[in-house]
Amino acid sequence: MAVQTVAANSTTSSDDAGTSGGPSGNTSHDLGAAVALSCRECGTRTELGPSFVCLECFGPLEVAYELPTGDPEGLRRRIEAGPASMWRYAPLLPVPADVAEKPNLNPGFTQLVKADRLAAELGVTGGLYVKDDSGNPTHSFKDRPVAIALEAARAFGFTTLSCSSTGNLAGAVGAAASRAGLRSCVFIPDGLEQSKVVMAAIYGGDLVAIDGTYDDVNRFCSELIGDPLGEGWGFTNVNLRPFYAEGSKSLAYEICEQLGWRLPDQLVIPVASGCQLVKIDKGLRELIQLGLVEDKPFRIFAAQAEGCSPVSRAYKDGTSAVRPVKKPDTIAKSLAIGDPADGPYVIDICKRTGGAVEDVNDEQIVDAMKLLARTEGVFAETAGGVTLGVTRKLIESGAIDPSLTTVVLNTGDGLKTLDAVAPTARPTAVISPNLAAFREAGLA
Ligand SMILES: *Cc1c(COP(=O)(O)O)cnc(C)c1O
Numbered sequence: 001m002a003v004q005t006v007a008a009n010s011t012t013s014s015d016d017a018g019t020s021g022g023p024s025g026n027t028s029h030d031l032g033a034a035v036a037l038s039c040r041e042c043g044t045r046t047e048l049g050p051s052f053v054c055l056e057c058f059g060p061l062e063v064a065y066e067l068p069t070g071d072p073e074g075l076r077r078r079i080e081a082g083p084a085s086m087w088r089y090a091p092l093l094p095v096p097a098d099v100a101e102k103p104n105l106n107p108g109f110t111q112l113v114k115a116d117r118l119a120a121e122l123g124v125t126g127g128l129y130v131k132d133d134s135g136n137p138t139h140s141f142k143d144r145p146v147a148i149a150l151e152a153a154r155a156f157g158f159t160t161l162s163c164s165s166t167g168n169l170a171g172a173v174g175a176a177a178s179r180a181g182l183r184s185c186v187f188i189p190d191g192l193e194q195s196k197v198v199m200a201a202i203y204g205g206d207l208v209a210i211d212g213t214y215d216d217v218n219r220f221c222s223e224l225i226g227d228p229l230g231e232g233w234g235f236t237n238v239n240l241r242p243f244y245a246e247g248s249k250s251l252a253y254e255i256c257e258q259l260g261w262r263l264p265d266q267l268v269i270p271v272a273s274g275c276q277l278v279k280i281d282k283g284l285r286e287l288i289q290l291g292l293v294e295d296k297p298f299r300i301f302a303a304q305a306e307g308c309s310p311v312s313r314a315y316k317d318g319t320s321a322v323r324p325v326k327k328p329d330t331i332a333k334s335l336a337i338g339d340p341a342d343g344p345y346v347i348d349i350c351k352r353t354g355g356a357v358e359d360v361n362d363e364q365i366v367d368a369m370k371l372l373a374r375t376e377g378v379f380a381e382t383a384g385g386v387t388l389g390v391t392r393k394l395i396e397s398g399a400i401d402p403s404l405t406t407v408v409l410n411t412g413d414g415l416k417t418l419d420a421v422a423p424t425a426r427p428t429a430v431i432s433p434n435l436a437a438f439r440e441a442g443l444a
């Protein structure tokens with residue numbers, strides 16, 4: 001295991017490396033219900049493979065399916081009889097049917113916490129829930145998309161699993177690769193939280209810290225993919241991105257199943273690249289299409305940190321043209337993507353569903369982390385503080401209707417971002433080991 005620091009290459013590479021051929025020449029891949037990749041902009045279809053850019057219009061590619069329609073009752077029973085992991089939804093994901101039997105971290109099926117005490121505090125009467133993804137194997141929701149990317153990597157014959165990461169993804173990739181017996185080499189911006197660096201390193205793969213922002217790291221990875229140096233490498237969030245992204249659909253499925261196969265009315269979702277939010281919307285619409293939930297409107301709200309809020313800014317300016325933030329400055333480092341690939345789609349979805357995009361500052365993030373811990377016993381990372389902070393702000397502004405069922409996502413574990421709360425989370429008193437001293441402290 002080596003941690004190296006390399007300087008970010010400042011030359012911008014054009015993203016023309018749309019296809020990066022995997023080492024396997026095999027073109028018939030068993031990826032379950034997935035049948036093709038299709039362009040989100042022009043709809044052009046290409047065969048399943050490690051491609052991420054449309055060769056017609058340079059739009060992003062996504063997985064297209066032949067979903068198991070026609071017998072919603074049968075499908076629901078099959079899901080309910082499945083494993084207590086995201087693999088219960090394997091029929092709706094781009095994975096082989098026997099995915100659960102392969103060595104993997106089996107993420108998902110995390111708790112949906114009915115947050116009654118938090119609801120009382122915020123004045124929510126329609127039901128408030130926290131989807132707590134800190135319960136995943138590497139303590140963030142990133143285990144979900146990585147589990148799908150791993151299957152794609154196996155199908156395409158990649159032997160090294162890689163990524164550009166704001167911290168959580170690096171740990172998730174390292175762990176998944178080790179369990180599966182693949183090599184990993186992951187890239188992070190220098191200066192992340194110690195716990196995230198340790199988690200990215202502990203699984204024994206290579207970890208490279210780059211002297212630059214996340215966006216520098218991401219550009220570097222795009223160059224590496226186009227270079228012989230990166231041959232045989234599957235980058236979960238670059239050349240495997242269409243597959244990786246689909247993992248977040250499982251959040252939508254779980255939330256609805258855990259609500260008794262019902263759509264929530266409102267969801268609040270944190271945004272870094274925007275990938276997760278876009279796929280939760282896709283997952284909800286699929287459940288309607290499949291007849292697994294009753295069709296009704298749902299609103300999606302996007303949450304950002306003020307110190308890196310390109311999507312929120314564009315939304316407030318009334319445009320879908322997201323202007324990149326050059327130097328993100330926020331304690332929510334997992335959300336610090338200055339140039340979010342899915343930013344415009346996030347704005348479209350929030351507008352289409354009647355939601356909104358909002359941001360909160362560092363102080364509001366910490367307050368929300370403490371509020372959630374104090375009322376529900378859930379210790380969220382800073383990203384969770386962003387989401388709850390935005391929820392609170394939007395309840396106050398009237399954008400979120402407190403009389404409707406609302407689900408707030410906690411995407412990571414508070415132990416990953418201890419520094420944010422350490423100064424204010426301290427012993428109430430330090431005393432000598434005797435009753436007199438305790439009486440003196442006035443805590444009885
Ligand atoms: C990566 C990450 C997000 C945001 O994911 P995107 O899909 O890039 O928007 C949210 N929360 C946590 C904790 C993350 O690590």
Ligand SMILES: [Zn+2]
Nearest residue numbers: 039042054057
């Ligand atoms: Zn296209």
